[in-house]
Amino acid sequence: MTALLIEDKCREMLLYGYQALKQFPKHEKHVLGAEIRLSMLQLQRLVITAFKRYHKKTTLTDLDIELSILKRQVRLAKDLRYIDLKKYQIWIEKLVEIGRMIGGWIKSVKTKQQAIAL
Numbered sequence: 001m002t003a004l005l006i007e008d009k010c011r012e013m014l015l016y017g018y019q020a021l022k023q024f025p026k027h028e029k030h031v032l033g034a035e036i037r038l039s040m041l042q043l044q045r046l047v048i049t050a051f052k053r054y055h056k057k058t059t060l061t062d063l064d065i066e067l068s069i070l071k072r073q074v075r076l077a078k079d080l081r082y083i084d085l086k087k088y089q090i091w092i093e094k095l096v097e098i099g100r101m102i103g104g105w106i107k108s109v110k111t112k113q114q115a116i117a118l
Contacts, residue, residue, distance in 0.1 A: 005101065006047055006098065006101045006102070006105070007044075007047055007048070007051070009094065009097055009098050009101065010043060010044050010047050010098060011044070012094060013040065013043075013091070013094040013095060013098060014040050014041075014044060016090065016091060016094060017036065017037075017040050017074075017091060018037070020077075020083050020087045020091055021033045021036060021037065023082070023083060023087075024077070024082045024083075025082060028080075028082055032073065032076065032077060032080075032082070033082075035073060036070065036073045036074065036077065039066060039069055039070040039073055040070060042066050043063065043066050043067060043070060043098075046059060046062055046063040046066055047063060050063055050105070056105075056109050057106075057109055057110075057113070060102065060105060060106045060109060061106075063102055064099075064102050064103075064106065067095060067098060067099055067102060070095060071092065071095050071099075074088065074091050074092060074095065075088070075092075
């Protein structure tokens with residue numbers, strides 16, 4: 001099922017993110033680094049929550065919002081030169097892939113809701 005695949009992709013992104021965070025300057029590891037870590041973990045938590053819930057729409061919306069926040073935090077880390085361009089590109093690719101999966105999941109939930117309404 002999609003949720004298992006998205007869980008795997010989220011885990012891959014988390015592992016990569018933790019490696020990228022290691023190169024943050026010492027003074028930022030506990031500020032922006034901590035925020036990014038929390039955001040990645042919240043993303044993972046929301047994937048699991050959406051998978052378990054019967055009514056998924058609001059949780060999937062929260063998941064999509066959290067992904068947008070995480071993308072902006074990663075972009076900020078790149079703009080501040082805490083991560084290099086290559087690491088940023090790889091990390092963002094992983095986030096975009098997760099975003100596509102979330103979009104597909106949202107679309108399938110909407111389709112199911114429309115079918116039930118008919």
